[in-house]
Amino acid sequence: MSEQLTFWFDLENAPDVLYFEPITKSLRELGHTVYTTSRDYSAVPELAELYGIGGAVVGKHGGNKKISKILVGLQRSLQLMLWSRGKNIDLAVGFGSRPMAVACGLLRMPNVTVYDYEHVFISALNRFCDWIFVPQEVPLERLTARGTPEHKLLRYSGLKEEVYTGVYEPDYSLLEKLKLDPERIIVTIRPPATLAHYHDHTSVVINQKILEDIAKQPDVQCILMNRADDETFNDFLKYPNINDLPFPVKGLDLIAISDAMISGGGTMVREAAALGVPAFSTFTGEQGAVDEELDRLGRLMLVRDPADVAKIEYHKRTDRSVKDFQKTQVRDFFVQEYIRLAKDNKAGSKKA
Known part of the structure; x- marks a missing residue:
């Protein structure tokens, strides 16, 4: 050795x-x-x-x-x-x-x-x-x-x-454990980190608008991954198609069963991009070079203005196998x- x-x-x-x-x-x-x-x-x-x-x-x-x-x-x-x-x-x-x-x-x-x-x-x-x-x-x-x-x-x-x-292998049984309908669109949202020093309030406005739109789409199921001790978006849990997680899960498994990943932070949206899942970043602080490059390559979409929410389209993924780029x-x-x-x-x- x-x-x-x-x-x-x-x-x-x-x-x-x-x-x-x-x-x-x-x-x-x-x-x-x-x-x-x-x-x-x-x-x-x-x-x-x-x-x-x-x-x-x-x-x-x-x-x-x-x-x-x-x-x-x-x-x-x-x-x-x-x-x-x-x-x-x-x-x-x-x-x-x-x-x-x-x-x-x-x-x-x-x-x-x-x-x-x-x-x-x-x-x-x-x-x-x-x-x-x-x-x-x-x-x-x-x-x-x-x-x-x-x-x-x-x-x-x-x-x-x-x-x-x-080196990740997804656990697709999470779909059944969360009692999600596999025939409907599944969107996972990770709200912005409102306690972070780089937080920008525009991201909150964008996420609120996204959730308002999803609440009007019964064919979409939304998993809201609220951050610890942050109740900014809790009011949206009153809608039947928007729910929080009933128990802790591995984030990658949640991304793997989703048809779209929306995040106000960096990590989960880049995880989705790495796995080939449609990814949307609602981060509105100073943009980092990595996300700019992923946007240029079409591996994620930057949503930096409330008006951009109208450009988001949700589609059912026919192939749930995750990509393994590296x-x-x-x-x-x-x-x-x-x-x-x-x-x-x-x-x-x-x-x-």
């Missing part, structure tokens, strides 16, 4: 679990030691346990006030520093986790982050991360304009969602790169 390495992955949000699960599984199968930490937010610890990568629960979410987010984030950094003591970690990996980046920076622990939306707050990542993975679709000038050091940049091709959609290439790329960076560190070199 090759040299054993020790990795630490920090899970801050639900999509992180899906991204890291196949990577951590591959690393463990290769004989490496893997630690995970989870933030107590939006069922992240429970989801991590469900996918078999549960670990220590460290820290919480800071709410929707900026000062609270900063203070709670700093507190989490200190908690992560204490947790990591004595574990001899060769490489720490986060998906835009600022508390991890700060903790590692203060501990002088080699760490890498990944993000696929260039308009997030990245100053802490730019300063404290040793390496930063960004999709090749994001123009260099967008990154350097926001202070990203060019020498820290590492590029990857494909969607980060393809790390796990490439297979395991994206997953294998990240596994190999994380091993390479960890080995460089262990050998006393932090050059990428």
Whole structure:
């Protein structure tokens, strides 16, 4: 066996679990030691346990006030520093986790982050991360304009969602479990993240208009995936063809049985695009380069104005088999790169 390495992955949000699960599984199968930490937010610890990568629960979410987010984030950094003591970690990996980046920076622990939306707050990542993975679709000038050091940049091709959609096998029994009529159109809606720092109210208006239109179409069944502690769209649950989820489900399975996926965030709409399911993004903040490219390729439609809602058409998918565009290439790329960076560190070199 090759040299054993020790990795630490920090899970801050639900999509992180899906991204890291196949990577951590591959690393463990290769004989490496893997630690995970989870933030107590939006069922992240429970989801991590469900996918078999549960670990220590460290820290919480800071709410929707900026000062609270900063203070709670700093507190989490200190908690992560204490947790990591004595574990001899060769490489720490986060998906835009600022508390991890700060903790590692203060501990002088080699760490890498990944993000696929260039308009997030990245100053802490730019300063404290040793390496930063960004999709090749994001123009260099967008990154350097926001202070990203060019020498820290590492590029990857494909969607980060393809790390796990490439090894995904759908469970179509969910259709029966949710008591959905297979003869009617099924639309899944993930409302916008109203607590996120990048939230724009126009997205709420667009989603309200979409739900109003669906309520008038009895041939459409809508699954409304409300976000944790957000009741913005609850009034629409009074309509017989709009329902919330009666129990937790895997998002990919829900996408696989849907005829259309509408999301005010990024991850689920890109998952749908990766699986070949009609995808509509109602995100109205600063548009990221990845979604712009998917729109150009016809793999998703950007709905950025309430007037654009009229352009959305729902059709019954005759073929429910999901596409598998990348297979395991994206997953294998990240596994190999994380091993390479960890080995460089262990050998006393932090050059990428």
